[in-house]
Amino acid sequence: MSNQHAQSSMNGYTKGFIGSLVLTIIPFYFAATKMLPHAVTLVILFACAIVQVVVHLVYFLHMDRSEKGQWNLLSLVFTGIVVFILIAGSLWIMWNLNHNMMM
Incomplete structure (x- = not known):
């Protein structure tokens, strides 16, 4: 460097x-x-x-308009999607368990 x-x-x-x-x-x-x-x-x-x-x-996090910054942004978006899927899926499963167990 x-x-x-x-x-x-x-x-x-x-x-x-x-x-x-x-x-x-x-x-x-x-x-x-x-x-x-x-x-x-x-x-x-x-x-x-x-x-x-x-x-x-x-x-x-160096999110700028350079090529490397665009890859960093793409990684951030992918991470956000995965986190959203995990949280939404967990909430959906817990809601269904609560609904089915409470009868």
């Missing part, structure tokens, strides 16, 4: 860390101070959470 590549990689991780830190402090501040109505605080919390997921995907 070249020194320039290591430096650019470190810059990306630093930007991601600072972004994650800011996106954690903002909702924590609004939740702790209760200076805004509950509904507005929830909107801020969910907005920061969504942006933080994007920051993690881009800076730490």
